Amino acid sequence: MSTAIKPNHIGRKISRIRELKDMKQEALAQALGTSQQTVSSIENSETIDEERLIEVAKALGVSVEAIKNFTEENMISYFNNFYDNSTSNGMNGIFNPSHCSFNPLDKMMEMVDENRKLYERLVQSEKDKIEYLEKLLKGK
Template sequence: MSDSSSKQIHQGRNIKRFREMLGIKQEALAYELGEDWSQKKISLLEQKEEIEASLLSQIAEVLKLPVEAFQNFDEEQAVNIISNTFHHTQGIVNYNPTFQNNPIDKIIELHEEKISLYERMLKEKEEMMQRLEKLIGK
C-alpha cells in the first residue's frame, strides 16, 4: 500500500533539478555559496534526501527560487498532474496563451540576468588582467 502523502521529497535531487534548469553548474553554485563550498561539496549535497532549513534558505536565495520549490517539488506528482490535465483538457486548448506571471518566464528571466552578471564579471576580470599586465610591463 503506497501512500503518496508519506512519500519523502528528495531535497538534494530537487536542488540539482532546479540548478540544471537554470543552467547553473555546480562550481558556480559553490562560488555563490562562499569559500567553504566546492563542486564536490555541491555534488554531495545534491545526494542528500533532507537538507537543513538554513542551508536550503541560502541556496534558494542564490538561485532566486522559493525554499518551497526544494521542499515540495515531487517530479512524479508533477508528471501525473500534467498528464491528467492534458488528458482532461484536449479540445479546450488556448491558442492565444498569456504568459503574465508565468513562473517559467521568471526562471528564464533570472537565468538571463545571471548570465549577464557572469559576462560582466568576466569582462571586469579581463580588464583587470590587462591593467595588471601593463603594470608589470608585459
C-alpha cells in the first residue's frame, strides 16, 4: 500500500467545508436535527452513507459532488463561484474561467483609485478648514 495516496476521508472534507463557511458543529447539528456529538462522529468518519451525505450537503448549502470532490486547491474557486455552481454545466464546483465576470485585479485598482480620490478630498477639506481659521484669526 502506497503512503503517497491520501484516503478519501469524507468526514474531514465535511469538517473543512463547515469551517470555511464559519459554521460551528452545533449549528450544523441544529440544521441536521441532531446533536453536536453526532456531527463530531460524522466528521471523524472516513465514509458516510449517501442519505446522510445528502442531508449534510443540504445543511451546508453545497452539492454532494462538491463534498466528494472537495480539495484545498479548488475550494477557493468553489466558494468564490458558489452561486454559479448550479449552472456550471455539470462541473460541480470545479473552477470554470468562462464564469468569471470580472478581473479581480481590475476591481482592486478601482478601489485604489477610489481611495486615492477620497484621500485627496479629505486633504482639500483640511486645507479649506485651515484657510478659514486663518481668516478668522486675522479678522480679530
